[in-house]
Amino acid sequence: MTATPVDHSQSVSMLRLTAEHLKKITFPQLVRPALGPNAPPTIELIQWAIQAYSFPWIRHINALINGIVLLIDSDNKAAVRIVGRSSYEFCAHAYYVKKHVKQYLDAKDLVAAWKFLLPIGTGSRYINEFHSTPEGSELFPVGPHISKAVNCFQKEARPKETEDDYSYLSEFCHPNMMTFSQHYRWTTPYKIDFVDQVEFGAFGAVAGSTIQGLMEIHELLKIGNERQINGAIIRLLKAIADQHREDKP
Secondary structure, three states: OOOOOOOOOOHHHHHHHHHHHHOOOOOOOOOOOOOOOOOOOHHHHHHHHHHHHHHHHHHHHHHHHHHHHHHOOOOOHHHHHHHHHHHHHHHHHHHHHHHHHHHHHHHHHHHHHHHHHHHHHHHHHHHHHHHHOOOOOOHHOOOOOHHHHHHHHHHHHHOOOOOOOOHHHOOOOOOOHHHHHHHHHHEEOOOOOOOOOOOOOOOHHHHHHHHHHHHHHHHHHHOOOOHHHHHHHHHHHHHHHHHHHHHHH
16 A cells, blocks of 8 residues: 655645646647758748657656656655656756757758757667667767756756756765665664655755746747647646646735
């Protein structure tokens, strides 16, 4: 039997609401514009690439947030931080992608926008390094390292928030003192008792980054001239805002 803790914090309520909304979204089929591999990129191709990035982003963040909710309900607090770190990375990446796509399109540089989006959608460091030939490496170009996206996100998208959110989440994903200390306490200078010491310390960082990530995907889909899925994201953001107003004392 698993415990079902009652937690009415705004962050947890927001994550539950997000999970409920995201899992109801159904996605249409995407058809790539009929352009040859050597044809210059068009705005339609860029918009298709934006949607081809945003749709799986939404589906994956849905899986992560729903997983976090399940971990909350099973009182698995230690695992929340691990999944939360991944969700934070995806939200940081959404900001990074939106920033650069908008920058290139504002400059009317479709070629630069396409060159940026191509490794975002097809890149794989693992495949490129271990399962690709020099001739085939162009098929799986290495995209930007996640640390680059996280640094950009923390400095520009969330400068007023705690800058060490990601470091805090990351610290509990590795075998070290902070991870181990969740499971014991020193009862005397010479004795260790193994007890549950895990605190709910990650929800604020996860919820805050999720809201920001959804806002960036909304902007991306707007740039990508997509309305159906973006409408669902707008309704979710409005529901989050309404819930926040209701929860305020």
